[in-house]
Amino acid sequence: MQHQPWASGKSIDDLEATMSSRWGTLDDSSTSMAGGIPEGFEIFSGDEDDFETMDDYDVHYDDSSPPKKGNKNKNNMSGSDRWRKPVLDPWDEEEASSKKQRNNKFFGEREYYDQDDEGYEILGEMEDDDGDEFLEIDESISSPYLPRVDHLIAPKPAGGRGSNRNSNKNDGGGGYFFNPDVVNSRKKEDAPLFRKERKRDVSEPNSVAPESEEDIRTNKARKRRQSAKPLLNKNGQQRLLTIEEAFNQFQESVDEGMMEIIETAEVPILAKHANAKSWDDVGITSTTMLENLRYDMNCPNPLAVQEKTTPAILTGSDVLVGTYTGSGKTLSFLVPLVQRLLWSIDEDSDGNIINDPGLAVLIVVPGRELASQIVSVARDLLQDTGLSALRDALRN
Numbered sequence: 416m417q418h419q420p421w422a423s424g425k426s427i428d429d430l431e432a433t434m435s436s437r438w439g440t441l442d443d444s445s446t447s448m449a450g451g452i453p454e455g456f457e458i459f460s461g462d463e464d465d466f467e468t469m470d471d472y473d474v475h476y477d478d479s480s481p482p483k484k485g486n487k488n489k490n491n492m493s494g495s496d497r498w499r500k501p502v503l504d505p506w507d508e509e510e511a512s513s514k515k516q517r518n519n520k521f522f523g524e525r526e527y528y529d530q531d532d533e534g535y536e537i538l539g540e541m542e543d544d545d546g547d548e549f550l551e552i553d554e555s556i557s558s559p560y561l562p563r564v565d566h567l568i569a570p571k572p573a574g575g576r577g578s579n580r581n582s583n584k585n586d587g588g589g590g591y592f593f594n595p596d597v598v599n600s601r602k603k604e605d606a607p608l609f610r611k612e613r614k615r616d617v618s619e620p621n622s623v624a625p626e627s628e629e630d631i632r633t634n635k636a637r638k639r640r641q642s643a644k645p646l647l648n649k650n651g652q653q654r655l656l657t658i659e660e661a662f663n664q665f666q667e668s669v670d671e672g673m674m675e676i677i678e679t680a681e682v683p684i685l686a687k688h689a690n691a692k693s694w695d696d697v698g699i700t701s702t703t704m705l706e707n708l709r710y711d712m713n714c715p716n717p718l719a720v721q722e723k724t725t726p727a728i729l730t731g732s733d734v735l736v737g738t739y740t741g742s743g744k745t746l747s748f749l750v751p752l753v754q755r756l757l758w759s760i761d762e763d764s765d766g767n768i769i770n771d772p773g774l775a776v777l778i779v780v781p782g783r784e785l786a787s788q789i790v791s792v793a794r795d796l797l798q799d800t801g802l803s804a805l806r807d808a809l810r811n
């Protein structure tokens with residue numbers, strides 16, 4: 416497949432290869448990084464001034480050309496090739512029509528509920544004294560569900576790694592989506608997110624001076640309208656949160672005791688450093704899945720985030736993971752979830768499933784392309800297990 420160069424003069428292949436190397440998929444076991452860092456390409460190492468957004472680029476993706484020779488057979492694809500050309504094409508006619516049928520059957524029109532993200536009923540839109548709009552909520556109705564996170568898995572902050580842009584060493588530091596300065600300053604403030612093995616007791620008396628009831632009400636309302644506001648764009652439509660907004664919302668939920676962190680674990684930036692453990696070591700027992708991982712998917716050992724998530728998910732914990740792009744999040748949830756599914760299924764002596772569990776795992780992601788990528792990985796993982804992966808989409 417022929418890729419148009421980016422405005423920077425680098426091809427998508429170069430950028431993808433660099434991102435993979437930055438986040439640790441460059442190791443002896445990965446064919447995706449054969450050749451190392453492309454010649455003439457500098458590793459971005461986290462200077463604040465160097466932060467760029469996707470909007471800075473004019474990206475053209477040529478889908479009309481036939482796939483590269485040797486890529487026709489999915490099993491011949493290297494890890495990165497699979498991602499360039501999803502096995503499931505979202506615009507494939509056959510898929511589109513089966514998707515339509517499934518949508519009509521199961522979803523109908525999508526409904527919106529008048530609740531904010533904390534489960535409070537929204538009474539209407541109001542303006543405060545400064546003219547800022549906020550959502551008026553009914554404080555008498557609160558969410559019955561207080562989320563509890565058993566494991567919080569976060570990237571190890573990039574402190575002391577230096578920011579030499581010309582370095583061609585794969586030495587981590589910074590990132591496109593997390594500003595290391597923000598991460599480090601939050602660490603300095605002893606933010607709960609980065610406090611190791613922090614145990615939070617929500618019933619613990621607050622050490623700061625007690626606020627008046629009025630103050631508490633005002634602060635809560637302010638916080639709530641701050642967190643409700645970013646969900647709408649200027650046309651009043653729902654929009655996605657930025658990473659920083661999502662981080663702030665998460666932080667507020669923790670600070671307000673809406674979410675309880677039981678344990679945190681730091682994931683090293685360089686995922687390849689985690690290859691000390693094998694999939695068996697972290698609890699994977701399915702020989703079929705192990706073979707798929709090792710021989711078909713070229714993932715013989717878990718990456719750092721997978722090493723952390725797998726035992727936690729296998730034992731039924733709720734896990735919240737935040738790691739860098741390309742660090743291996745997809746398999747970090749797919750592998751343990753599939754393993755749990757396989758444990759729950761009975762087979763006859765020929766290996767046929769005898770009690771079909773129906774829909775057993777639901778993965779919700781923001782976007783069709785991401786869904787296609789996950790289904791593509793899931794199908795590789797599920798080969799010969801008797802399980803299958805389907806993709807569906809909610810209509811707006």
Ligand SMILES: Nc1ncnc2c1ncn2[C@@H]1O[C@H](COP(=O)(O)OP(=O)(O)OP(=O)(O)O)[C@@H](O)[C@H]1O
Nearest residue numbers: 440494714716717718739740741742743744745746
């Ligand atoms: N255990 C492993 N061993 C070798 N390569 C792996 C392993 N796990 C994942 N990879 C490869 O690492 C790359 C990135 O993985 P993945 O896309 O899951 O990362 P991610 O964190 O979900 O990225 P994003 O944030 O962009 O969604 C893929 O090419 C994948 O094949």
